[in-house]
Amino acid sequence: MANLHWLANPGRFLRIAAVVLPWLAAATAVLLAVGLWLALRAPQDATQGAPAKIMYMHVPSAILSMTIFGAMAFASAIALIWRHPLADIAAKASAAIGAGFTASCLITGSLWGRPSWGTFWVWDARLTSELILFFIYLGYIAIWQAIEDPQRASRAAAIVALAGSVNLPIIHYSVVWWNTLHQPPGLMQGRTDPSMAVPLLTLMGAFFLFYVTLLLWRMEREIVGRKIRQFRLLRAQA
Amino acid sequence: MAEYFAMGGFAWFIWPAYVVTLGFMLGITVSTLRGLKADRRTLAELEKGAPHRQRRQAAAGMTAAQADAPQGVARDA
C-alpha cells in the first residue's frame, strides 16, 4: 500500500499531472488525427457499404463507455475501502466522460442500425443493457449533485458504481449468451480485415488517451473546487 | 470529392455520427478547460487574501474530509 499512500497526496498528484498533461494532450491530438485520416480513407465494407464507416465512432465509444465505468467501479472500491481521496476524485471526474461516450455509442449505433438493420432501435439484450448503463451513469452523476456533503455523496455514489458494475459483463456477453440483433464482436476473431481493423484500433487508442487526458484535467478541477469549498467553509466559520 | 461526401446516399447517417461523437469530445474538453481556468482564478483570489494558517487548513481539509485518510493509509503501509 506504500504506493497508494505516495499517490494519495493531491499536491504531488497536481505536480505530476502538470508535467504529464502537455505530452498526453499532444499525443491524443496526433493519434486522433491519424486515426480519423485512416478511417475516412479505409475501404468500403463489401456487404454493408458506406454505413460501415459509422463503426469507427461507434466501437471506440462503446468500448470507452464500459472501460470508464469499470475504472469508476475500481476507483470507488478503493475510495470505499481505503478512503483514498484521489480515487474518489477520479471516479467522480470520470462520470461525465463515460456518460458522453455511452450516449455517443447509442446514437451512432442507432444511425448505423437504420440503414443496415432497417430500424433505429430494437429492445434486444445488447442495446437494452447499454441503455441501462447510460441510466446508471445518470444516477451516479445525480447523486453527486443531490448530496451536498462530499463525504456522504462519495459513499453513496461509490455504492452505485459498484452495484452498477454488475451490468458490464452483461453488456459484454449479451451477444454471446442470448441471440440478439446486434452482431457479436469480430475484431479479435480475425473477421475484420486489417484495412479496417488498423484504423479502428488507432481510434480506440486515441479515444483512450483522450479519456486519460481529460480525466487528469477534470481531477485537477475537482481538487481546485474542493479547496475553494474548504476556503469558503473556513471563511464562514471565522 | 462531392461523391465521397455523399457516401453513396448515406451521408445523413454517417456524418451526423461523426459530428455527435467528435462534437461531444470537443465540447467536454472546452467546458472542462474553461471551468478549470475560472476555478484556478477563484482559488488564487481566495488564497491571496487569506492568512497562511487558513491556506494550509484549506489544503489539508480537502483530504481530511475523508475521515481517516491519508493517515489511515499510512497505518497500513
Added chain:
Amino acid sequence: MTRKRQRLILVLSGLAALGLATGLTLYALRDNLVFFYSPTQVVQHEVPVENRNIRIGGLVADGSVQRPAANTIHFAITDMVNTVNVTYTGLVPNLFKEGQGVVAEGRLGPDGTFLASQVLAKHDETYMPKEVIDALKASGQWKGN
C-alpha cells in the same frame, strides 16, 4: 481485524451477493431475453406461437425470394435444419439478400406460413472490403457465403 479489512470484506461480499442475485434473475428470464427464435424451435413447437407476436431469425434461404406483387415478398428463413416460409408486405432493408441474416417479426398463420409485420436485416461480425473477399474466394480460404 482492521476497519479497512472489514470494509474490504463487506464490499466484496456485497458484490458477490449482487452478482449472484443478478445471475439467478437472468437465468430465470433467459427465455425472455432472446431476441428471436430459430426456425427449428418454431417447427418443433418449442415456442408458444398461438396469437402471439414472435420473432424468427436465421438466414434467407437460397432461391426462396419471390416477389408476386409490388411491395409483397415471399421468402424462407432457414437455420440449415428447418425452414419457415414468410410473407411480408413492405420495404425490406438494404442488407436483405439471399444467404444473409434476417429477423422477421409477426404471427404464425394456421397453415404454417409466417405473416411478418417487420423484417430486419441481421449483419454478422465480418468487416471486409470486396477485394479481400474476392481474393479469399479465389484462394479457397473464404469461410463465409
